[in-house]
Amino acid sequence: MTSLVVCDSEPRSSRILSVLLVGYVALLPYQFEIGNSLNFAPADCLMLLVLLLAAGQLKYRKPAWSVWHFGIAAIFAVSSLVAALRFGVIDGYELFNKDAGLLLPFLSYAAITSAIAEWDDLRRILRVFTLSVVLENIWPSEPSCCHTFSACRTRSRVTGECACREC
Numbered sequence: 001m002t003s004l005v006v007c008d009s010e011p012r013s014s015r016i017l018s019v020l021l022v023g024y025v026a027l028l029p030y031q032f033e034i035g036n037s038l039n040f041a042p043a044d045c046l047m048l049l050v051l052l053l054a055a056g057q058l059k060y061r062k063p064a065w066s067v068w069h070f071g072i073a074a075i076f077a078v079s080s081l082v083a084a085l086r087f088g089v090i091d092g093y094e095l096f097n098k099d100a101g102l103l104l105p106f107l108s109y110a111a112i113t114s115a116i117a118e119w120d121d122l123r124r125i126l127r128v129f130t131l132s133v134v135l136e137n138i139w140p141s142e143p144s145c146c147h148t149f150s151a152c153r154t155r156s157r158v159t160g161e162c163a164c165r166e167c
Contacts, residue, residue, distance in 0.1 A: 017054040020046050021115045024108065025129045029136040047104055050111050057114060064113040069106070076102050 027043035034040045050058070080099055084090045116122050 017057040017115050020050050026132045029133050047107050058110050059114045061113050
């Protein structure tokens, strides 16, 4: 079997990084609303554990990263600078959710490119992700209304609860 382009026959990553990555991928479809405009994603907690427990296993693999990755980060930085100069302040929401929130996809990309050493690793992770998406669609994490959100005329746009008699 041939190796992936991004790994160039490097040794397999540590077990802890692989386990955390599989857990991250399995939890990706799940997100829970815990406030008015605040969501909790359990997968994000696993990425924080990657930083704490497997940071030494993260590798910069030059073929996996391009100038576009760094361009995205630069655009976020420039847009924050423009907002600060234009409005005199950067809102906490923008700073935390947008700028700091960009670190999480970059961290997950670094973990994925570090943990995948062979095509079999990639297939395994894709199987886990596919299975978790199927399970989320079969058994949704939130109770659902008998209508879709757009078709339900009695659902409150503020609370999201349905007031129809069928639910």
